[in-house]
Amino acid sequence: MAEFLKVVSFQEARQKIIECFPRQGKERVYLTEAQRRVLASDVQSPEDLPAFHRTVVDGYAVLAEDTFGSSESLPAYLDYVGEVKMGQDAGLSLQKGQCCWIPTGGMLPAGSNAAVMVEYTEKLGEDTVLVYRPVGPWENIMQKGEDIKKEEVIFSAGSFLRAQDIGLLASLGISELPVFKPWRVGLISTGDEIVPIEETPTIGKVRDVNSHALAAAIKDCGAIPHNYPLVRDDFKVLKNTVELGLRENDLLIMSGGSSVGLMDVTLDVLLSFPEAEMLFHGIAVKPGKPTLAVKIGDKMVIGLPGHPVSALMMFHIVCAPALSPYPPLSIDARLELNLSSQAGRDDFVPVELREEKGEKLALPLLGKSGLMNILSQASGFIHIPYEKQGLVKGENTRVYLY
Amino acid sequence: MAEFLKVVSFQEARQKIIECFPRQGKERVYLTEAQRRVLASDVQSPEDLPAFHRTVVDGYAVLAEDTFGSSESLPAYLDYVGEVKMGQDAGLSLQKGQCCWIPTGGMLPAGSNAAVMVEYTEKLGEDTVLVYRPVGPWENIMQKGEDIKKEEVIFSAGSFLRAQDIGLLASLGISELPVFKPWRVGLISTGDEIVPIEETPTIGKVRDVNSHALAAAIKDCGAIPHNYPLVRDDFKVLKNTVELGLRENDLLIMSGGSSVGLMDVTLDVLLSFPEAEMLFHGIAVKPGKPTLAVKIGDKMVIGLPGHPVSALMMFHIVCAPALSPYPPLSIDARLELNLSSQAGRDDFVPVELREEKGEKLALPLLGKSGLMNILSQASGFIHIPYEKQGLVKGENTRVYLY
Known part of the structure; x- marks a missing residue:
């Protein structure tokens, strides 16, 4: 074999793969395309939310100081100066001793800094409102920017965007986002015994399960799989396929080759690239010992065991942590x-x-x-x-x- | 209001929605398209897996009976009659007292019913093998159909297909599958205060968060969302949009209309369809009380609260259990x-x-x-x-x- 076995623990294997993993490109996408994608830069809020002080109750906008000391037996007497309409500019300004009607969600008029719930008030005639309870400054008010501040970082680079995150971005009018391009992952199944799934395998042959199962697992990670034709135990053909695969993808995942002969050829091919650097060859795990990783320039090749149960499990153990933006469940x-x-x-x-x-x-x-x-x-x-x-x-x- | 409030528990609401949910169409798709889809019929295995008896050890194929009573001190003497090659038809047949070499995965020759691990044997010259341990019938053998039997139901109708399931289907050569068509879900946001997300809302207006957040949540369920233009508080326009939406989709989800006026118009529109049947109007939950569902023919309209946090939560509580093939996490x-x-x-x-x-x-x-x-x-x-x-x-x- 071309290089000594470098058997590592699965934690080391995972760590080496994460450290040497190919970098992703970036692109800008429309908000509706950003779901299940990963942010490539921080996103700041372009505005304050809410954009103005507003009440969270139906009642009267007041100056909190005017209500201090008021009680059931000694209400505050305030001058009623008008009404704020829902969805409209407050359009008035309160002076000391004044109040105005304001509905839930209404814009707080200039000069006021609190709202009294209607339950704790009484209107006397046209011009006077009695307030039976004091309110503190900003009580019952959602202040401008209290929900989200302008220029606040609402999502950091690296965030995975869920449906509800799309909602928050929509609420701020952010309709375009910088995200990472999905990784392109080439899949090469090797082995003289592998046949395409549409064929009925003769004795000793098995169908190419890994091309399908791994492609599906790669899609589940938000990456784009690309299958290459089955490769038999032939240095030249394998080398050409690997070269093409490295050119067309960020990452190659090879599987199969349980026979020692094919394993040797695979290693010979990978290490024949001048920039090849063996990250590990063999993991001290059951199943999945024959897993390997080779860094070739800024790309990477990961070799998984041939048996589909082991191949998928090793994919989840060492590849998915680098490839998938989803926290493991x-x-x-x-x-x-x-x-x-x-x-x-x-x-x-x-x-x-x-x-x-x-x-x-x-x-x-x-x-x-x-x-x-x-x-x-x-x-x-x-x-x-x-x-x-x-x-x-x-x-x-x-x-x-x- | 056109009909009395029928406030129900969220469990009742969920149950009514599940019971009256529109039926899905069926289609056949290629295996690579079947991932994250739901099977529309049972799938049976077209073949036995493995297709023949094979060993799980390196050693000698034998008749178990010939080894009974053998021990370190009293080995069984068997006639060596040849070798089974990996990936080839066994090509020979054993008689009583005979054995042959067989590698792991090799096809068991006719006449034999067990394999002895090479560790417990010794070859004497060209023609004789000593066996130091007895093996039981079928010991060290994976029998034909032991993994999966021909015509066994491997996936039932309604199964959600994961990456590993795609792998199993590939291994059996199943390249096309009957699956349910994804539900088409129309989304209608209503409310005089809603503006498209690209607009800067003036005072009292808010951006149309729900069209985006709910569309994303619907996609997460594997369904296809379709957004309709924002509808203001107008019977005729709303009726036209709902008619179009019902024609083009299996299901409509409306949101917004927190104002009593709009709620009334929405209800009037829905109940103006001759086949309309109110399933519930109001759920005894916080938040999300104003959730409603109306069955219209074989379609359904679900109304969610206007506030995005409540709308998404109610979506998960009452819609997703019917819409999503994924078990809730x-x-x-x-x-x-x-x-x-x-x-x-x-x-x-x-x-x-x-x-x-x-x-x-x-x-x-x-x-x-x-x-x-x-x-x-x-x-x-x-x-x-x-x-x-x-x-x-x-x-x-x-x-x-x-």
């Missing part, structure tokens, strides 16, 4: 079986989640290696750390959903 | 504040999630009503049930993520 559940594991290696075990009487239960999916039905049965996976020799039935365990 | 967290609430009404409170020393904490986002920044701060919401008068700081509470 995990929930805690009670383990339904004892699980043994070898110390000195991190184990990841697919589990099926159930809920029973409001309690979440995780059933490890074991059985003979190579079962494909685990793909559809698993809700996620659990992690048995390096230093442990297993987990005990009934233990609380974190399930990483996928 | 929830996690448990410890409440960081006391929360009071009025008995006789379900309260939903937006919360921000934090993690501290591995513990999840939920901070209720309170403050004056109408704050927009809650949109971006909230990770989800919690539910204070009808019969409770609040929740206590430190209580474990379920957070529904959005």
Whole structure:
């Protein structure tokens, strides 16, 4: 083999991939295209929200000082000078001792700094309002900019934009945004035994599951997958495909090649690039040991195991943390079986989640290696750390959903 | 108002919407388009997986019976008759007393029913193999159809297809699938005070947040939103827009119209359709009381409150359970504040999630009503049930993520 094995822990593998991950381009998109995208720059509010002081109650706009000391038995007497209409400029200005009617959401007139709820007032004739309770300055008022201040950073670069974030941006009139371009990820399946899914495999052949499952997982990360034709165990063909893939994408993910021969050819091809730098070759995990990563210039190639269950799990363990803008989802559940594991290696075990009487239960999916039905049965996976020799039935365990 | 208020609990509202929800069309799509779609029919496996008996170890294919009673001190002597090659038809057939070499994944030859690991054997010359341990029938063998049986239902109608499910389908050569067509959802924002987001609202006006935030939330459910122009408080224009919207979509979601006048016009328009059937008008929740639903023929109109924070929350509480194929995500967290609430009404409170020393904490986002920044701060919401008068700081509470 061209280079010594550099077996690392999955945490190191993940960290190396994150550190050396290709940089994303930037683009400006219209607000409706910004959903589930990642901001490339901070976004500041272009305006104050609300744009003016407004009440949050129906009642009278007042100067708070005029109501100090008022009570049921000793109301404040204020001069009624008019009315603020909903959705219109207040259009008047209060002097000491004056008040005016104001509806919820109404614009506070100049001079006033509080609102008294109508319940605590009484109108006397045309010109006088009695106030039975004091209000403090700014009581019952939403002040200009109290919700969002002009020039306040409302989203930082790197934020993932959800539906509700789109709502906040709309409310501020932000109709165009700088976001990162989605990563382009080339997918190369290798192996003499792989056939396209439309073919019926003859004995010893298997269908090309990874091109489809990994493409779907890549789309789930908001990235754009691009499949290349299947490559057999041939240095020249593989080299040409990798060259093309590196040119057309930010990142290549290769899978398959469980045979030692193909693994050798793959490594030879990757390390034949003058800028190639092996990040790791082998991860001390079960399953997924034969995972590797090579940095080639400002691009990267990640090699995943051939078996689809392992390939997808390793994708989630080491690729998704760099590729996906979504925080990983995990929930805690009670383990339904004892699980043994070898110390000195991190184990990841697919589990099926159930809920029973409001309690979440995780059933490890074991059985003979190579079962494909685990793909559809698993809700996620659990992690048995390096230093442990297993987990005990009934233990609380974190399930990483996928 | 055209019809009496029929205030219901949110559970009743949700149930009525689910029961009367428009039916979805069906279509056939290629496997790569099936991700995040919902199956319209059961899918059966077209073949056995594996397609033949194969070993899961390197060793010798044998008749289990020939090894019974063998031990370190008294090995079984078997005649070596050849070799099965990886990826090829076994091409030979074993008789009693015979064995052959077989690699992991190799096809079991006719006549044999087990494999002995090479570690427990010894080759004597060219023609004899000693077996030091007995194996049971089918030991170390993955039997034909053991992973997935031909004609087994692998996915039921209604299944939501994830990346790994796409993988399983690929492995069985299923390249085309019957799925439900995505729902088309028309969005109509109403209200004299609403302006398009590109406009700077004059006093008393607000931007049309809901068209954008709800469209994004609808996309998150895998449905297709379609925005209609803003409608003012005008029976004829509103009626025309609703007619068009019903014709072009499966479902209409209207929002806004917090003013009693507009609410009346909206109701008048909806109930002017001869087939209109009011499902409910008002939900006993805070916020979001003015939510309503009307069935019109085989379509439905749902009216949401005007304020974006309430509109989105009610969308998640009563629309998403019918519209979204994704199971709702929830996690448990410890409440960081006391929360009071009025008995006789379900309260939903937006919360921000934090993690501290591995513990999840939920901070209720309170403050004056109408704050927009809650949109971006909230990770989800919690539910204070009808019969409770609040929740206590430190209580474990379920957070529904959005």
